[in-house]
Amino acid sequence: xxxxxxxxxxxLDVPAGSTVLEVAxxxxxxxARAALAGRIDGELVDLRTTIESNAAIEIVTSRNPExxxxxxxxxxxxxADAVKRLHPNVQIDVGRTDHSEKFQYDFLVENxxxxxxxxxxxxxxxxxxxxxxxxxxRVVTRDEARALFSEMGEELKVSRLDDIPEDAEISxxxxxxxxxxxxxxxxxxxxxxGAFKLTExxxxxxxxxxxxxxxxxxxxxxxxxxxxxxxxxxxxxxxRQRDHRRVGQDLELFFIDPxxxxxxxxxxxxxxxxxxxxxxxxxxxxxxxxxxVMTPQVFRTExxxxxxxxxxxxxxxxxxxxxxxxxLGLKPxxxxxxxxxxxxxxxxxxxxxxxxxxxxxxxxNERSGTLTGLSRVRSMAQDDAHVFxxxxxxxxxxxxxxxxxxxxxxxxxxxxxxxxxxxxPSEFVGDPADWKLAExxxxxxxxxxxxxxxxxxxxxxxxxxKVECDFRDVLGRAWTLSTLQIDVAMPERFGLRYIxxxxxxxxxxxxxxxxxxxxxxxxxxxxxxxxxxxxxxLAPEQAVVLPITEKHLDYARGVGKALTDAGLRARVDxxxxxxxxxxREAELCxxxxxxxxxxxxxADGTVTPRWRHGASGKAGATPVPALVEALAQDVDNxxxxxxxx
RNA sequence: GCCGGUGUAGCAUAGUGGUUAUUGCAUCUGCCUUGUAAGCAGAGGGUCACGAGUUCGAAUCUCGUCACCGGCUCCA
Numbered sequence: 020x021x022x023x024x025x026x027x028x029x030x031l032d033v034p035a036g037s038t039v040l041e042v043a044x045x046x047x048x049x050x051a052r053a054a055l056a057g058r059i060d061g062e063l064v065d066l067r068t069t070i071e072s073n074a075a076i077e078i079v080t081s082r083n084p085e086x087x088x089x090x091x092x093x094x095x096x097x098x099a100d101a102v103k104r105l106h107p108n109v110q111i112d113v114g115r116t117d118h119s120e121k122f123q124y125d126f127l128v129e130n131x132x133x134x135x136x137x138x139x140x141x142x143x144x145x146x147x148x149x150x151x152x153x154x155x156x157r158v159v160t161r162d163e164a165r166a167l168f169s170e171m172g173e174e175l176k177v178s179r180l181d182d183i184p185e186d187a188e189i190s191x192x193x194x195x196x197x198x199x200x201x202x203x204x205x206x207x208x209x210x211x212x213g214a215f216k217l218t219e220x221x222x223x224x225x226x227x228x229x230x231x232x233x234x235x236x237x238x239x240x241x242x243x244x245x246x247x248x249x250x251x252x253x254x255x256x257x258x259r260q261r262d263h264r265r266v267g268q269d270l271e272l273f274f275i276d277p278x279x280x281x282x283x284x285x286x287x288x289x290x291x292x293x294x295x296x297x298x299x300x301x302x303x304x305x306x307x308x309x310x311x312v313m314t315p316q317v318f319r320t321e322x323x324x325x326x327x328x329x330x331x332x333x334x335x336x337x338x339x340x341x342x343x344x345x346x347l348g349l350k351p352x353x354x355x356x357x358x359x360x361x362x363x364x365x366x367x368x369x370x371x372x373x374x375x376x377x378x379x380x381x382x383x384n385e386r387s388g389t390l391t392g393l394s395r396v397r398s399m400a401q402d403d404a405h406v407f408x409x410x411x412x413x414x415x416x417x418x419x420x421x422x423x424x425x426x427x428x429x430x431x432x433x434x435x436x437x438x439x440x441x442x443x444p445s446e447f448v449g450d451p452a453d454w455k456l457a458e459x460x461x462x463x464x465x466x467x468x469x470x471x472x473x474x475x476x477x478x479x480x481x482x483x484x485k486v487e488c489d490f491r492d493v494l495g496r497a498w499t500l501s502t503l504q505i506d507v508a509m510p511e512r513f514g515l516r517y518i519x520x521x522x523x524x525x526x527x528x529x530x531x532x533x534x535x536x537x538x539x540x541x542x543x544x545x546x547x548x549x550x551x552x553x554x555x556x557l558a559p560e561q562a563v564v565l566p567i568t569e570k571h572l573d574y575a576r577g578v579g580k581a582l583t584d585a586g587l588r589a590r591v592d593x594x595x596x597x598x599x600x601x602x603r604e605a606e607l608c609x610x611x612x613x614x615x616x617x618x619x620x621x622a623d624g625t626v627t628p629r630w631r632h633g634a635s636g637k638a639g640a641t642p643v644p645a646l647v648e649a650l651a652q653d654v655d656n657x658x659x660x661x662x663x664x
Numbered sequence: 665g666c667c668g669g670u671g672u673a674g675c676a677u678a679g680u681g682g683u684u685a686u687u688g689c690a691u692c693u694g695c696c697u698u699g700u701a702a703g704c705a706g707a708g709g710g711u712c713a714c715g716a717g718u719u720c721g722a723a724u725c726u727c728g729u730c731a732c733c734g735g736c737u738c739c740a
Contacts, residue, residue, distance in 0.1 A: 123735095131668060221735030222667025229737045233667055236735070264733095268675075277713085277731045334665095335739085352740095381740090386665050387731090389738060401740060478739095487740090499740060537740040568697050596698080603701035617699060629700060 024075045033070070040066040040207070043078045053080040055211060056089045056204040063089075065204035067156045081213075081243030091122040093154065093206045094144075094215050094241035099124050100197035101143035102237075105136075111199070112175045112225065112234055119495050120251055122241065125223055125234040127175055132220045132235050140237070141217050147209050152194040154205040164189050164200060175225070176200055214248035215241035258493040263546040264392040270551060270609060272542075272559070273393065281390040281397030283539060288559035291588065292542055295557045296535060297378050299430070299657060300402045307423050309374040309404055314356030316379065320346045325512055326355040327448040331481040335383045349382040354482075354506070354531055357405040358513040361527070366517040371527065372408035372416060378538075379403075393543035394498055400538045405506075406530040407515070413528050417464035417503065420532050424488070424501050427534050430657060433548055436488045437497065438470040441478035448482055449508035457505040458484045482508045483531070493547045500536035500544060505529075551609045552631065555650075556657045560610045562589040562650075564626070565601045567617035574621040578614060581643055585651040606631060612650075612660075 023031040023042055033042060039057035043050050043066070057064050058077035063085055070076065079086050095114035102109055106128065114124035126132075132140075159167065161180060168176040179200065183189060192201045194209055206212065217239040225231035242248040259265070267273045272289035275282065285293055304311065320338065323329035328336065328351065337349040350356065357375045366373070380400045389395055406416050428434065440461050443454045465472045465486055472486075479485050485504040489497040506529040509515075516524035535541040545553075555561055562582055566575035575591045582589035592601045598615065605613050614626040625640035653660040 134669075219734055220668055223736045224666080227737075229666075233736075235667075238735080275732090280731070383739085386738070388665060388667095388736085390732090395739070399740070403740095494734085502740070533740070535740090540740055565700085567699055570697080595696085597703065598699050600698090600702055601700090606701055613700080615700070619699090627699085633700080 021070065022073045023070070024073075026075075026077050035071055036069050038066065039064060039068050039070065039076060039078070042070070042076050046078070050078055050080070054078050055080055055086045055206045063204060065156055066207060068204075081211075087120070087242060087247075088116055088118070089204055089206055090212050090243060091120070091239075091241045092116040092204070093209070094212045094239060095122045095124050096154075096192065096194065096197065096199055096201070096205070097144050097147050097209055097212060097215075098122075098140065098217070098237060098239060099126075099199060100147055100195060101140045102126055103197065104143055105139060110173055110175050113179060114199075120240045120242075121218075121238055123236050123238045125225075125236045127225075127232070128235050131222070132237060134220075137217045137220065137237065141215075144215065144217075147195065148212055149210070150195065151208045151210040153208050154192055154194045156190055156192055156203060156205070158188055158190050161189060164191065167191070167198065168200065171198070211243070212241050213244040215239055216248060216252070261493050261547050261550050262392075263394075263492075263543040266546055266551045267393065270559070272546070275392070279398075280387065281385060281395075283393055283396060283398065289542070291559040292553070292557060293538055296538060296541065297400075297402065299557075300427070300534065301378075303423065303426065304376060307374070307419065308372070309376040311376045311378075312357070312360055313377060313379060314353060314360065315350070317347050317349055318355070320348050322355045322359070323348055326358070326509055327481060327512060328352070328355065331446050331448070335385065337382050337384050350379070351381055351383045352531075353377045353379060353381070353401070353403045354405055354509060354529075355513075358509055358515060358529075361407050361515050362513055366407075366515075366527075368409060368517055368519050368525075371517060372406050372412060374404055374406045376402075376404040381537075393539040394492065394496075396537075396539045399540070401533045402535045402538065403531075403533050406532065407510075407517075407527040408530070409517075409519075409525070410528045413460060413505070413530070414464065416530055417460070418467060420503050420530075421464065421468040424534050431545065432554065433490075433545065435548075436490045436500070438465055438472040439475045439478075439487050439489060440465060440472055441475040441480075441485045441487065443484060444477045444479050444481060446481055447479070447508075448512070453507040454479075454484060457507050460505060461486045461503075480504050480531075482506050485531075490544050490548070492544060498540055498544060500541055501532075501534050502536060503530060503532040506531060552611075553609070554657070555611050555659050556654045558609070558611050559588065560590070560608060561587050561654075562612040562614060563601075563605050563608075563610050564589065564591040564614045564616060565598060565605070566591065566593070567598055567615070569595060571616050571618070571621055575616050578616060578626055578643055581647050582650075585647045587647070587650055587654065602629065614646075 020032045021035045023033055025031060031045060033045065040051060040054060043054045054066055056079040057066055058079060059068065059070060059074050079089065095116060099111050099114060110127040112125035112127060114122060116122040164180055165177055190202060191198055192203060192205055217237055219238045221236045222233045223236040225234050240251060242251060270288060271286045272292065273283045273285050276284060320329055332351060336351050339347050341347045360375055361373065378400050380398060382398050385395060385397050408416055440458065442458050461484055483504045483506045485502050487499040488501040489499050491497050510526050510529045515527055517527050519525045564575045564579045566572050572593055579589050579591040602613060609631065611631050613629040615629060616626055620626055620640055623640060625642050626646060627640050650660055
């Protein structure tokens with residue numbers, strides 16, 4: 020007998036070798052019916068897993084978040100089963116369920132799936148659910164597995180066997196006639212997948228390699244019941260309303276015209292955001308020791324041959340012909356130019372660290388299929404800077420980067436990001452030993468800053484490893500905003516030297532870094548994070564004056580002028596409409612402050628403030644000069660106004 | 665770049681081979697004189713993305729091009 024500890028603190032004695040499901044049955048028949056998976060000492064396991072020694076056991080049902088994952092993982096198998104039933108010649112590759120609400124499965128198929136195919140597959144899946152097929156788990160040897168899948172004609176599956184480590188247990192799961200190589204866990208019966216929906220199809224290269232054939236992927240989502248599915252679909256729909264592409268158009272921030280795919284046209288209101296963010300970052304530079312420079316937009320390609328861009332980044336560059344044999348390139352990054360600035364005269368250790376900042380526009384000829392609103396563009400500006408320092412000062416510069424990032428995130432009130440360190444890619448410049456060292460240096464800095472982080476193998480820039488802060492958009496896609504890279508190549512390629520204390524020339528260390536990332540991507544993500552409720556100091560339109568009737572127009576215009584004279588972005592809604600109508604419009608336009616003026620206000624020289632989302636001022640009517648002064652001061656301090664909000 | 669989907673007025677949409685292309689919001693005009701999220705009425709606005717083809721007839725079917733959307737690859 021072994022002792023089982025349950026989450027409520029109770030203990031249970033069961034025979035060694037009991038399954039998790041048997042433990043659930045001991046606790047109660049209802050729990051056993053609802054069980055989807057279990058946990059042994061915290062590790063998610065299948066219900067059929069046997070328990071060999073004393074352990075803490077937890078039964079996972081649809082009430083646990085992991086329950087959903089198990090359901091989706093099982094739905095994956097059911098989908099593959101349905102596809103095989105309808106299209107026996109299709110080969111299955113692998114499925115995947117990440118921590119989102121999605122599941123997917125890849126198929127090698129002659130003709131890509133159509134939306135009509137999806138409907139059919141859904142119907143077939145419904146049948147499989149109705150059949151209430153039990154899932155069974157079987158451990159097999161590598162040879163057995165190979166023979167099994169070869170016999171079924173699943174060649175892709177056979178090749179996937181090689182991905183499984185030598186010492187790992189190989190298990191297959193079966194339900195009905197369908198067998199798949201799988202670690203599990205899975206639900207007990209197909210009907211425990213209460214509700215699902217196939218959402219989309221997509222092409223996906225086999226093993227994620229562009230040189231491999233393209234498989235067809237189907238995405239879906241599944242839940243314990245219809246209610247949860249409906250709630251999820253509704254949440255997705257609501258998130259779409261915050262999509263920066265929609266908001267950017269509705270609020271007239273920017274647009275992108277087919278005449279220049281991937282290159283935004285910023286409208287006046289979008290420019291307020293763009294310039295406001297740059298001004299904010301620029302305001303921090305004196306304290307953090309940055310010097311702003313501006314370097315050319317177009318260079319002779321020699322510079323890119325020196326930097327390595329010409330060899331490794333060429334497909335992403337806009338190249339053009341100059342005079343005769345001269346080839347020119349629009350700059351995709353500021354780093355080569357900053358190396359030229361560094362090298363423009365002799366440098367002493369006394370002027371290091373030299374931190375060169377630049378907000379120039381950059382152009383990258385991104386492949387057409389990758390463009391996405393402002394998140395991925397061909398024309399952008401970064402809040403870019405390159406730090407040249409003595410090698411022994413790198414750690415301290417990295418710490419300073421995290422401090423500045425923290426200050427910016429706090430001021431903009433953003434959070435919820437994931438940190439990752441990306442390592443040496445297959446195509447790179449520099450010495451692999453330097454890469455190793457740089458990677459360790461980055462990891463050390465991330466740990467000092469107190470961040471949990473993932474490693475992204477091979478995802479570094481061609482000139483060095485990077486640390487990145489990724490934020491998710493409304494569709495759950497991760498995008499890098501802040502990033503820092505240690506450059507292991509350019510200082511040497513450009514022959515950069517400074518004179519040290521010892522009077523000898525030394526090679527400086529070089530860091531690339533951006534806090535907002537690119538202004539474009541930042542505006543995209545920030546708009547979605549905030550639902551376009553920008554802080555008062557950044558809001559494209561800060562205040563609107565709402566006269567009750569046309570009688571109050573003159574007074575309203577006076578209030579509006581007092582605001583604009585103080586540098587605030589305000590206007591008067593002089594349309595002949597009811598107050599409720601004007602308030603609704605102002606809310607939809609995301610204007611933070613509405614100032615209502617009628618007979619009473621005009622008589623007293625006041626306004627009645629109403630903050631967005633209906634937060635009316637407790638103070639009621641406020642004298643105009645006091646309000647204007649307080650607002651202007653808060654804008655100067657980039658603070659959210661405290662007056663009556 | 666690759667796979668799939670979509671493209672109708674400023675925006676959101678109806679219209680799957682047959683009069684003059686639908687509706688809502690927005691715009692303009694008039695009425696109403698308005699107190700915290702949509703007053704009323706009328707008018708204007710369309711190369712149905714672009715190009716070719718099929719057909720007596722194409723927004724609708726076919727092919728090509730472009731752009732966008734979701735993925736893949738790549739990336740701030």
